[in-house]
Amino acid sequence: MPFSLRRRLLGLLLGAVGTVWLLLALSSYFDAHHEIDEVFDAQLAQSAQLLLAQATHDIDEIDFEHERFKHKYQRRFIFQILDQTGHVLFHSAGAPSVALTSQAGYSDVPLNGERWRVFARWDADNEYQIQVAERHAMRSELARNIALRMLLPALAALPLLALLIWLGVSKGLSPLARIAQDVAGRAPQHLTPLDTQRSPHEILPLVKALNELFSRLNMALENERRFTADAAHELRTPLAALRVQAQVALRSQDDAERRHAIEQVVAGTDRATHLVEQLLTLARLDPDAARAAHQPLDLRAVAMETLSLLAPAVVAKHIELSLTEGPSVTVQGDAGMLGILLSNLVDNAVRYTPEGGAVTVAIYGQNGRVVLEVSDTGPGIASTEREHVLQRFYRGTAAGTSGSGLGLSIVRRVAELHDAALYLSDGEGGRGLRVRVLLQQARKPENQSQL
Amino acid sequence: MRILLVEDDLLLGDGTRVGLAQAGYTVDWVQDGRAAQLVLETESYACVILDLGLPRMSGLELLKHLRHLRNDTPVLILTARDTVADRVSGLDSGADDYLVKPFDLDELAARIRALLRRRGGRTSSVICHGEVELDPAAHTVCLAKQPVELSPREFSLLQELLENAGRVLSRERLEQSLYGWDDAVESNAVEVHIHHLRKKLGGELIRTIRGVGYMVDKEAT
Numbered sequence A: 001m002p003f004s005l006r007r008r009l010l011g012l013l014l015g016a017v018g019t020v021w022l023l024l025a026l027s028s029y030f031d032a033h034h035e036i037d038e039v040f041d042a043q044l045a046q047s048a049q050l051l052l053a054q055a056t057h058d059i060d061e062i063d064f065e066h067e068r069f070k071h072k073y074q075r076r077f078i079f080q081i082l083d084q085t086g087h088v089l090f091h092s093a094g095a096p097s098v099a100l101t102s103q104a105g106y107s108d109v110p111l112n113g114e115r116w117r118v119f120a121r122w123d124a125d126n127e128y129q130i131q132v133a134e135r136h137a138m139r140s141e142l143a144r145n146i147a148l149r150m151l152l153p154a155l156a157a158l159p160l161l162a163l164l165i166w167l168g169v170s171k172g173l174s175p176l177a178r179i180a181q182d183v184a185g186r187a188p189q190h191l192t193p194l195d196t197q198r199s200p201h202e203i204l205p206l207v208k209a210l211n212e213l214f215s216r217l218n219m220a221l222e223n224e225r226r227f228t229a230d231a232a233h234e235l236r237t238p239l240a241a242l243r244v245q246a247q248v249a250l251r252s253q254d255d256a257e258r259r260h261a262i263e264q265v266v267a268g269t270d271r272a273t274h275l276v277e278q279l280l281t282l283a284r285l286d287p288d289a290a291r292a293a294h295q296p297l298d299l300r301a302v303a304m305e306t307l308s309l310l311a312p313a314v315v316a317k318h319i320e321l322s323l324t325e326g327p328s329v330t331v332q333g334d335a336g337m338l339g340i341l342l343s344n345l346v347d348n349a350v351r352y353t354p355e356g357g358a359v360t361v362a363i364y365g366q367n368g369r370v371v372l373e374v375s376d377t378g379p380g381i382a383s384t385e386r387e388h389v390l391q392r393f394y395r396g397t398a399a400g401t402s403g404s405g406l407g408l409s410i411v412r413r414v415a416e417l418h419d420a421a422l423y424l425s426d427g428e429g430g431r432g433l434r435v436r437v438l439l440q441q442a443r444k445p446e447n448q449s450q451l
Numbered sequence B: 001m002r003i004l005l006v007e008d009d010l011l012l013g014d015g016t017r018v019g020l021a022q023a024g025y026t027v028d029w030v031q032d033g034r035a036a037q038l039v040l041e042t043e044s045y046a047c048v049i050l051d052l053g054l055p056r057m058s059g060l061e062l063l064k065h066l067r068h069l070r071n072d073t074p075v076l077i078l079t080a081r082d083t084v085a086d087r088v089s090g091l092d093s094g095a096d097d098y099l100v101k102p103f104d105l106d107e108l109a110a111r112i113r114a115l116l117r118r119r120g121g122r123t124s125s126v127i128c129h130g131e132v133e134l135d136p137a138a139h140t141v142c143l144a145k146q147p148v149e150l151s152p153r154e155f156s157l158l159q160e161l162l163e164n165a166g167r168v169l170s171r172e173r174l175e176q177s178l179y180g181w182d183d184a185v186e187s188n189a190v191e192v193h194i195h196h197l198r199k200k201l202g203g204e205l206i207r208t209i210r211g212v213g214y215m216v217d218k219e220a221t
Helices: A006-063 A138-173 A174-184 A201-251 A255-284 A287-292 A297-316 A335-352 A383-389 A409-416 B012-024 B033-042 B061-068 B086-094 B105-117 B151-163 B171-178 B189-202
Strands: A076-084 A089-093 A105-111 A114-122 A130-133 A293-300 A320-323 A328-333 A360-365 A369-376 A421-426 A433-440 B004-005 B026-032 B048-049 B076-077 B098-099 B127-129 B132-135 B140-141 B146-148 B206-209 B214-215
Touching: A006 A114, A006 A130, A006 A138, A114 A138, A114 B146, A130 A138, A138 A174, A174 A201, A201 B012, A201 B105, A255 A409, A255 B012, A293 A297, A293 A409, A293 B026, A293 B033, A297 A320, A297 A328, A297 A335, A297 A360, A297 A369, A328 A335, A328 A433, A335 A360, A335 A369, A335 A409, A335 A433, A409 A421, A409 A433, B004 B012, B004 B033, B004 B171, B012 B026, B012 B105, B026 B033, B026 B048, B033 B132, B048 B105, B061 B076, B061 B086, B076 B086, B076 B105, B086 B098, B098 B105, B127 B151, B132 B189, B140 B189, B151 B189, B151 B214, B171 B189, B171 B214, B189 B206
Parallel strands: A320 A360, B004 B026, B004 B048, B048 B076, B076 B098
Antiparallel strands: A076 A089, A076 A130, A105 A114, A114 A130, A293 A328, A360 A369, A369 A433, A421 A433, B127 B132, B132 B140, B140 B146, B206 B214
């Protein structure tokens, strides 16, 4: 579900600012209330003293109710004057005829459904007591007004703030828009990295990830291009051979020569077919599809099936092909692909092994991994050359063989898709070549028998 | 004419060798760069046909090495690489011609003839010497406009002598140009072929320099 970053930021910022302002207003309300209480209490006390002083002389002459000028904050208070027994001698209009409180000093008292603040004190001779009271509500109203006065302009400024935030966020997000534009405007082949210098810290991880993706894509594309070019080039030689042999056959006067040339045409066609098949195999080793098909399988069974298919051709070359005895071993993988891997390894070994030689396949466990090993008694591969032989279309220095140059590339590819390591070394007693593929054991513990 | 073919592909090498033999050339075939280098250090060839993607030593390396040693044997590159950059680097490394696979045997033979002709400093493909005319492309020889029947070996021998007119060619040199490694050389083969040539073309054409070899006089131009 796509959402707008700008709207989100706007909402968050406005929410945060609003909350802070409200807290400030609340705090100033309480603060003001407290101060107002102090001041009013002091004045209440003062009024009490004043009234008391006057009351002892001439109570009747006091008229609080009919003042001519009234201010909205003018304090309206009531009072009572009591004698020592607590009897109300006199009370102002609106004051009850029973004592408001029995407590001396400040107290809060309910009266007519409102809260009143009362101050009670005795005169100097302890003859009369005066109780002065005023409504609490007035104080709260005053504090509220102070707080609101603070809050209102801020609330009025909120739309302006929102506009500024909106513009600011737009400005702040402009690098993102620039990068999006950069990526959107690219041709599919244009995979140069984005400029990390001009990217802000916050989106640098994204830019770097994109750049990494670009470079991986670039490599994949480059691989593809090179593969196609290599493949086309590799097909040229067998085609040239076919053409030349056919021409030789056409113009030959000698029957044996013509026959030889035509046989060569047939052999050349087989070889070109093999090359095309190998190319297709390599192209079909699609990593995503491959990994999905991995499951526990019996490697020995795969090996037996593969070798039984290869055996007739190998035996015809007078080469001994064998699979060493051992327990069945379960690995995680794709049976079809592992079969391709093994048949390429064996095919390669047979190709380079002279008549009377031997090709041996062994399967065993080692350090928690499963080793699939193919050794031959051929010329082997010099250690300096082992790196190269895994590359596409590389043929060993032992001239005179007619491989496609793809066999070991296919082996490497299948190994990669199985997260398997591939090792080339000298064969038994330094003779021939030994290829070892280290495969993963099957994940399910009940399947790893005898390892 | 003896040609060195350097090609690691068995089918293509075999076909090219037979095809060029049909065109009257003696072909030695090696399958890797190092072997070609060794052979070129000891034997001389009229022309080298060179594949570039070779085991042990690449064709370009071999070519540069050859030119470095001031060996000016004409070299024709035969390769699957067809980009302009590939051709340029091949020619700049000292190749005389460049042919892309797959190719036509007739074109290959024609290009070899062109290389040999240019090496002989001639502009026309037909070699004329007095009344003798030798056409390498048609594989024919005429004496006073009349066709003369020659065996392939006699033809090669005459071509070698005519192309090197004014130079004495030793018997060994002539033998080399007539026979590849696989051919058995009869002890007095060159003498026999010279004898036949003299019978067919007159005794004046080929002179014997006793103890050194044979030569055809350079024509006064």
